[in-house]
Amino acid sequence: MFDQLLKYFQKVKDRKITSLFDQDKQRATNFSVLQEDLFLDFSKTNIDQQAFELLSDLAKYRGISEARDEMFRGELINTSEGRAVLHTALRNLEGSPIYVDKIDIMPSVLQTLEKMKEFSERVRSGQFSGQGGAISDVVNIGIGGSDLGPAMVVRALAPYHNGPKCHFISNVDGSHIHDVLSKLNPETTLVIIASKTFTTSETMKNAQTAYAWMSKVVNEPSLQFVAVSTAVQKTDAFGISRNNVFGFEDWVGGRYSIWGPIGLSIIIAIGAEAFESFLNGAQDMDMHFKTAEIRENLPIILALVGVWHNQICNYSTRAVLPYDQRLGKLPAYLQQLEMESNGKGVDLDGNPLNFHSAPVVWGEAGTNGQHAFFQLLHQGTRVIPCEFLVAAQSHEPYLDHHHKSLLSNCFAQSEALMQGRSFEEVCSNFKNEHIKQGKIERQARHRVFPGSRPSTTLLYPKLTPKILGKIIALYEHRVFVEGKILGINSFDQWGVELGKDLANGLETILIGESESKDLNTSTQSLIKVTKTMW
Ligand code: F6P
Numbered sequence: 001m002f003d004q005l006l007k008y009f010q011k012v013k014d015r016k017i018t019s020l021f022d023q024d025k026q027r028a029t030n031f032s033v034l035q036e037d038l039f040l041d042f043s044k045t046n047i048d049q050q051a052f053e054l055l056s057d058l059a060k061y062r063g064i065s066e067a068r069d070e071m072f073r074g075e076l077i078n079t080s081e082g083r084a085v086l087h088t089a090l091r092n093l094e095g096s097p098i099y100v101d102k103i104d105i106m107p108s109v110l111q112t113l114e115k116m117k118e119f120s121e122r123v124r125s126g127q128f129s130g131q132g133g134a135i136s137d138v139v140n141i142g143i144g145g146s147d148l149g150p151a152m153v154v155r156a157l158a159p160y161h162n163g164p165k166c167h168f169i170s171n172v173d174g175s176h177i178h179d180v181l182s183k184l185n186p187e188t189t190l191v192i193i194a195s196k197t198f199t200t201s202e203t204m205k206n207a208q209t210a211y212a213w214m215s216k217v218v219n220e221p222s223l224q225f226v227a228v229s230t231a232v233q234k235t236d237a238f239g240i241s242r243n244n245v246f247g248f249e250d251w252v253g254g255r256y257s258i259w260g261p262i263g264l265s266i267i268i269a270i271g272a273e274a275f276e277s278f279l280n281g282a283q284d285m286d287m288h289f290k291t292a293e294i295r296e297n298l299p300i301i302l303a304l305v306g307v308w309h310n311q312i313c314n315y316s317t318r319a320v321l322p323y324d325q326r327l328g329k330l331p332a333y334l335q336q337l338e339m340e341s342n343g344k345g346v347d348l349d350g351n352p353l354n355f356h357s358a359p360v361v362w363g364e365a366g367t368n369g370q371h372a373f374f375q376l377l378h379q380g381t382r383v384i385p386c387e388f389l390v391a392a393q394s395h396e397p398y399l400d401h402h403h404k405s406l407l408s409n410c411f412a413q414s415e416a417l418m419q420g421r422s423f424e425e426v427c428s429n430f431k432n433e434h435i436k437q438g439k440i441e442r443q444a445r446h447r448v449f450p451g452s453r454p455s456t457t458l459l460y461p462k463l464t465p466k467i468l469g470k471i472i473a474l475y476e477h478r479v480f481v482e483g484k485i486l487g488i489n490s491f492d493q494w495g496v497e498l499g500k501d502l503a504n505g506l507e508t509i510l511i512g513e514s515e516s517k518d519l520n521t522s523t524q525s526l527i528k529v530t531k532t533m534w
Pocket of ligand 1: 142143144145146194195196197198199200203254255340493496
């Protein structure tokens with residue numbers, strides 16, 4: 001299947017994307033999908049009917065529908081860890097039964113959601129207070145999936161904030177915790193320790209530092225700490241009352257955990273109703289993913305576009321460009337989702353892959369990126385597929401003229417990337433200027449845009465909780481489909497372990513408790529020189 005696609009790409013790789021619009025007058029409609037309030041345009045890619053059919057055949061051949069049903073049913077598809085993958089259960093609001101080890105998990109999922117709602121209401125109303133009165137600030141301490149999701153969503157949904165202010169501490173770099181805590185009043189601060197395993201060294205160190213900070217002023221600091229974790233023995237050992245522990249199970253992966261207790265800071269910021277609407281959006285996307293035909297199925301289409309660009313065209317990176325300032329953290333969130341899930345070197349059976357796994361995902365909110373790296377996107381030697389996201393409406397009607405500029409910029413970029421500007425066109429633009437022909441040609445070469453640079457655009461009416469829920473679930477399922485097409489396990493992350501192991505050993509060397517003899521001489525020398533700088 002891959003071979004057929006690779007062969008087909010060789011045949012069509014030199015054609016202009018614009019030529020596809022000449023051949024198919026309905027291309028803009030044929031290569032876009034409107035799914036309720038999400039509109040995905042993938043017509044500005046080099047995918048034509050035949051390429052799409054080959055890609056769909058590949059998805060079918062890889063058993064996407066069967067795999068999707070296995071996931072939703074709770075089968076142990078995370079084979080290297082022997083776990084089910086059921087983040088979708090966290091937004092199964094009707095509570096239809098889902099079984100893990102023959103036990104229906106939904107009653108406990110809904111109970112936890114109720115506990116989150118009740119707790120968040122108590123915090124927001126001032127019924128749950130700190131030593132100094134109502135909670136003014138919430139600090140989420142976590143990293144990776146225990147930080148990126150809530151931090152991204154809290155920022156994205158700023159117009160819906162009507163609770164205490166939320167802050168996020170992730171990095172073990174002391175400057176992070178210092179800069180956040182030094183501005184807060186410990187007597188009115190609530191700390192959430194968010195860690196699935198409750199062992200992650202950065203989070204544990206930050207949690208202890210926050211505890212020490214609060215202890216200086218607050219008589220019973222543990223009353224102002226809550227934990228979100230699967231490891232209740234460990235939260236007990238930290239001294240957090242079980243009433244203040246929000247548990248979840250190992251069938252929720254860290255980077256897929258935003259829908260449950262890891263979203264505690266979100267529900268405190270926006271309230272239970274808006275949080276439910278966020279879950280509702282994700283649930284709608286689940287239903288769409290489960291029922292829509294490939295040609296209409298947004299997650300599958302986005303995945304096929306991803307596979308086409310990365311594995312077939314060999315474009316090794318993907319730019320995520322939200323023209324939505326409040327989605328500024330989306331690229332970082334998607335980096336973990338895509339790269340931790342699908343950045344693998346072996347297939348499900350442990351055999352080396354003979355094609356590339358996940359692309360490098362990166363990006364920045366538009367229009368800022370235009371004044372930074374878009375130069376390379378337009379004229380650099382590498383082709384970088386771009387994924388634009390933009391809302392038709394803003395939350396600030398009085399600034400509508402800003403929003404019109406934002407939209408124009410977004411649409412102009414995808415148009416420019418595709419259309420390009422030819423040498424002849426540039427030269428003719430010089431026509432009326434009195435410059436010698438040789439000079440015109442030299443100048444013109446710098447101003448040529450090759451064009452045919454592919455992009456997709458996801459357009460939505462407004463960044464509401466529901467739409468954000470849908471967008472995140474769309475990307476989650478896209479990653480799932482891509483992983484399945486590659487035949488890899490998208491739900492483990494063994495690749496993060498080696499560095500963690502070495503860091504633990506290195507810390508003992510740095511503090512002089514052991515020697516560095518097993519380390520490479522380059523690392524030994526880094527340690528030695530560091531010590532001379534202390
Ligand atoms: O190191 C990677 C990782 O395990 C991620 O997968 C996870 O999201 C993050 O660390 C945080 O883990 P935890 O929630 O257990 O602290």
